[in-house]
Amino acid sequence: MIELHQFRPFWGLPNASPFCMKAETYLRYRRIPYKVVPSGPRKSPTGKIPFIVEDGRVISDSEAIIAHFESRRQDRLDDGLSAAERATAFFVRELVEDRLYWQITYMRWGDPSGWAVFKPDLVKYLPLGMRGPVLFLLRRMLLRQMQQRGLARTDPQGAYAKGKAVLDTLAGLLGDQPYFLGDVPRSLDMSLYAFLANILDQPHGNPLQSHARTLANLAGYCARMKALCWHGWPD
Ligand SMILES: N[C@@H](CCC(=O)N[C@@H](CS)C(=O)NCC(=O)O)C(=O)O
Numbered sequence: 555m556i557e558l559h560q561f562r563p564f565w566g567l568p569n570a571s572p573f574c575m576k577a578e579t580y581l582r583y584r585r586i587p588y589k590v591v592p593s594g595p596r597k598s599p600t601g602k603i604p605f606i607v608e609d610g611r612v613i614s615d616s617e618a619i620i621a622h623f624e625s626r627r628q629d630r631l632d633d634g635l636s637a638a639e640r641a642t643a644f645f646v647r648e649l650v651e652d653r654l655y656w657q658i659t660y661m662r663w664g665d666p667s668g669w670a671v672f673k674p675d676l677v678k679y680l681p682l683g684m685r686g687p688v689l690f691l692l693r694r695m696l697l698r699q700m701q702q703r704g705l706a707r708t709d710p711q712g713a714y715a716k717g718k719a720v721l722d723t724l725a726g727l728l729g730d731q732p733y734f735l736g737d738v739p740r741s742l743d744m745s746l747y748a749f750l751a752n753i754l755d756q757p758h759g760n761p762l763q764s765h766a767r768t769l770a771n772l773a774g775y776c777a778r779m780k781a782l783c784w785h786g787w788p789d
Pocket residue numbers: 571572573574595601602603604614615616617
């Protein structure tokens with residue numbers, strides 16, 4: 555049985571880490587049997603989660619996990635895509651996994667209103683040893699990293715403007731197609747869905763979520779991907 559090492563579900567989301575949710579969305583879409591092993595970055599050989607263990611072999615990184623399973627298949631998710639579509643998928647994924655990752659981090663750890671609702675639930679979720687000074691230092695490090703990216707704690711409006719621009723661009727790219735590159739889900743969709751769901755389905759509102767909800771095609775897309783990959787969850 556393949557082991558998927560990742561965070562436990564949190565806040566009603568399959569995973570509060572979009573990278574973990576991406577890998578798991580893929581496994582579910584492909585109906586690959588796996589069992590979740592609750593874990594954290596400190597237990598990962600690369601310092602990051604998710605990672606899988608298959609027959610004693612460790613594969614870390616959501617994209618590498620998808621590539622590993624796809625390489626064994628006759629029918630690959632990205633079969634039939636043109637070179638230009640593959641290039642689009644590459645750049646969109648790179649951009650989303652950077653920009654929206656930091657937006658999701660900001661709405662929980664950076665935005666003072668977000669931190670006010672995130673912290674109490676996070677403290678209950680974390681193991682005892684992570685709750686005091688470790689959490690303080692972790693947040694301090696994240697705040698610095700966000701600041702370097704122009705996401706200031708003191709300027710939520712300015713910070714969210716950057717995320718709204720990404721969402722608007724994604725809505726434009728999706729248009730009225732069911733999936734980002736046409737009629738069927740591709741590997742790009744495993745990633746984009748996980749990132750968008752972490753914004754749309756998180757339990758506390760914020761300006762980025764409100765904006766995402768005005769983009770009807772993105773909300774419809776998430777509902778479609780959820781029905782396809784997460785129907786019946788938690789199962
Ligand atoms: N490129 C990696 C990124 C994974 C990643 O950044 N995971 C985060 C959790 S959302 C993590 O483990 N962060 C710990 C750290 O950076 O110290 C992937 O696609 O899996």
